[in-house]
Amino acid sequence: MNLEQLGKNDRRLQALLQQAQQWQRLDREVKKILPANLSAHFQTACVESGNLVLLAANNMASSRLKMILPSLLPQLRLLRDDIEAVQVRVLPKPSEQERSNTLVLSDAALQSFEQTAAKLQEQHPKLAERLENLVKKHYRKPSC
Missing domain, CATH: 1.10.287 (Helix Hairpins)
Structure with missing residues (x-):
């Protein structure tokens, strides 16, 4: 299914697709600024009230980024005019549930x-x- 083709017929869908592309672009640009060893552990969530919100996969990555944020803030501010500060939130990935064998043979x-x-x-x-x-x-x- 081609979403762009569908978006041509529906303005709301088209707007939603454009917004998703903007967030993907912002996420890529943010990850280019972050150190290579940290970029895989973050995802750009949103910009709310002037705060660029980054979601960290764990506490260690969050702490490391918070230490170097003051030096990265000028570069991050250049990405969008409305970015005044950066907020890091930890959103750990849910652990995989233990797999159990439910196979019953006759x-x-x-x-x-x-x-x-x-x-x-x-x-x-x-x-x-x-x-x-x-x-x-x-x-x-x-x-x-």
């Missing part, structure tokens, strides 16, 4: 794997061993 499938493992034991012992491990892992003890 008794028929487990029996089939057991039979296949027995047949493969002589010619393909590694594959047979892996199938046996799979069966052991998913074997459900009968409930009393």
Whole structure:
């Protein structure tokens, strides 16, 4: 889907696309000014009440930027007329949830794997061993 093509027919969408492009440009320009080792840890959020708001991925990056901000502020002010100061906020990325195996194999499938493992034991012992491990892992003890 071509958003620019759709934007030609809808003025609100066109305005939204232009605004998104402006923010992307500003973000790229800000990242050019930041030290190379820090730029990957920041994202430009907005300019509100004269403050350029940068979102930091962690406290360490935030602290480092806050230390060098006074020297970067003149360059950042040149990017837009309405930038008077810079505010750094920490917005950590959510940690990945621990993955859990929810696969449930039927008794028929487990029996089939057991039979296949027995047949493969002589010619393909590694594959047979892996199938046996799979069966052991998913074997459900009968409930009393």
